[in-house]
Amino acid sequence: MTSPFSVPRGLLLTESPNQERMFRRSLPYLRENGGLIALACVVACASAASLAFIPPAIGFAVDELLAGSERGLLVATLTIIGLALARLALQVGAEAMLPHVGELVLQRLRDRVVQRLASAPLRFIEAHRSGDLLRRATAELADLGAFNRNHLSTMVTTVGYLAITSVVLLVYSWPLAIVLLLTYVPLHLVFAYVAGKTNRPASADEASAASDVASHFRELLDIREQLQMHGGGEKWLGRLTTATRAQQDATLRTQTGLNLLSGTQVVQAVTLGALLVAGTLLVARDATTIGTVVIFVVAARQMFSSLTQLSNLGSQALGARVVLARLLNLLHRTRPKPVATGYVSTPRRGSLATKDLSFAYVPGHEVIEDVTVTLPVGDRVGVYGETGSGKTTLAKLFTGLYAPSEGTVTYAGTDLRYIDPDELRQRIVLVPQEVHLVSGTLLENISLIPTRPTRAEVEAGITALDLNIWVSELPDGLDTDIGPRGERLSAGERQLIGLVRAALVDAAVLIFDEATANLDLLTAEHVESAVRRLAPDRTVVVIAHRQETVERLARPMQLRAGRLGPGPPPGEEVEFPPFPYADYT
Incomplete structure (x- = not known):
């Protein structure tokens, strides 16, 4: 392996x-x-x-x-x-x-x-x-x-x-x-x-x-x-x-x-x-x-x-x-x-957890430091922080795209390194701020996911997110040619494709990294409500720059200088203490 x-x-x-x-x-x-x-x-x-x-x-x-x-x-x-x-x-x-x-x-x-x-x-x-x-x-x-x-x-x-x-x-x-x-x-x-x-x-x-x-x-x-x-x-x-x-x-x-x-x-x-x-x-x-x-x-x-x-x-x-x-x-x-023990099969649903997680692009300069957190099945977590606080890095560590410098990231108790990459992509899905598209139709781009959905399944996913009106207003609906790298779509529309992809993958953990950053306020609220309607047994992590974006989630958390801790009450901003937070589980 x-x-x-x-x-x-x-x-x-x-x-x-x-x-x-x-x-x-x-x-x-x-x-x-x-x-x-x-x-x-x-x-x-x-x-x-x-x-x-x-x-x-x-x-x-x-x-x-x-x-x-x-x-x-x-x-x-x-x-x-x-x-x-x-x-x-x-x-x-x-x-x-x-x-x-x-x-x-x-x-x-x-x-x-x-x-x-x-x-x-x-x-x-x-x-x-x-x-x-x-x-x-x-x-x-x-x-x-x-x-x-x-x-x-x-x-x-x-x-x-x-x-x-x-x-x-x-x-x-x-x-x-x-x-x-x-x-x-x-x-x-x-x-x-x-x-x-x-x-x-x-x-x-x-x-x-x-x-x-x-x-x-x-x-x-x-x-x-x-x-x-x-x-x-x-x-x-x-x-x-x-x-x-x-x-x-x-x-x-x-x-x-x-x-x-x-x-x-x-x-x-x-x-x-x-x-x-x-x-x-x-x-x-x-x-x-x-x-x-x-x-x-x-x-x-x-x-x-x-x-x-x-x-x-x-x-x-x-x-x-x-x-x-x-x-x-x-x-x-x-x-x-080589992985000595081979790949480990994981259940369809499971908790996502980190222990003593640290990461540095350059040795000695940690971007993420001593993060220990457990996200149980069905948890709704919002992570916010200022620019440069390490939010995107944390998202990539959660999904296994980056390997930790120290500590571990586990899904259902299994280190991400020991999960088959194909299986991992179906268990944990990241919706990035910049959604990558290819030349072709809207349907073809939405279908670029491991499960290879049918047209009917794509339509059902669009309906679940209440995006029918958006698709119907396109020239040819799902068959609309979006141009090279999706250039015929706005930045917000490209993000909507990423959201539909995430909805179609029956993932245990969905991580949205600034996924509504390029959407207008009305569309962003519409998408956020659609995210909240996702299956209750899915763990959802929303990473955003603004505190108000994540306040409506069950557990708002704050990331500052690479340290993760509980967020303040709605509308209140607090400073991190000079010592690491205790385990937030």
Whole structure:
């Protein structure tokens, strides 16, 4: 079993995560399709082998031609044709299979990312800019998919070709193989090392800068109305410009590293000259044949072409490596922690209680301090307090969205950490001040609850809250399109959707966090009376800024400086004493 509440505090995503041991870290996501991956790699290696054996066939043809053997020349010609046809067929197969298998792995990664983000602790989500999380979950996965479709098969086949050709050349003539090795490899490795040392950090910086640009742009869209009304657009655009310049600088550093690889062309020319000189000397001593020299020259040129191709793919490969590292970093940071005792089943109704509850965003600075309270079944509690007193934090602790720094929160005697998250969402429901909506109809948005209500059940819930008139005044009633994120509704109407959702969930505890803050006085009173009509065996907690909002509830309570205590009589405001309140049970 796992718990979504146990992510260590301060465990944030890394902008430039570790890129070591990438294959080992990716294995958990490859095993499910291991058979298909192995088959695709075999086909790719067979394609590479068919290409690698063409130079030996050409060398054999040259030797047979010089020997005047027509039969041998015919065999060599037919062999070359057969290898070319095999190469064509196998390459088509590899280019079809490798991207297909890659898409299966990417789909698994995509599903896992969505699952992990959906179940990640709220504090983790709040600690990151939405643009960064959005880019990792969408754009960077799309970049990885583009590399898989456009370059993966070429890279695998090319690497296989280089490995097989190296073995073939070593078998044919180890002296010439040593000449090729000593002449080309050291100088090429120097250029590749310098380019890689420049590219690796530059590629990571480029990905981080691109994420920063996306985050700034997303935030710009979110506050566009405020900027238009109150100004400040130039200052914000300056921040965006700074981010785009950082991305441009990182891109230029990446390109600089790639340009260093162009020096390998000089190394290739020197290597071919060395092979021809060494081959001529060996032929003169009858230590090898002209055909063998031809094999090395043809194979070396093809190897150089393959290495150049790999170099050209270097930027894409490094970019894909960085993206994969960032995705693995996201999956690692959002991994659920094991719960030793497993989940505990809870009754349909139960009391909500806290004991010695404390919470701090920053260690040593408690927002909620030593709260011990019991809310029995059917209790009606109102919690009010000034801005910054910790009301919303307390609501999130009550619902299990935040894990306590100290103390416990229990439902029916069970710590919230040991209740299945799906079950917990049906036992305790939070109606926030900002109700989140999606594009679609009013009915579709109301139905975004675990119980998946039918249209008739939605209509019954609306009737129970006496909101029929509001729905009937909408253009198409329940079928009204509310626009992206509910933009066609007022703030108060969006809160009404949250209230209907809460009424439809047969929750034991309903927590309203400033749920009537954006409603006019008449509508707020109407909704508050509807809340009071909820089933008597439900526990209702209303959190509000104003004392008069909660005075009509059975138990008004006051939260000040993170401490919870009984509220004063209606119309009377009292100060908290300098010592903690006794348990309020």
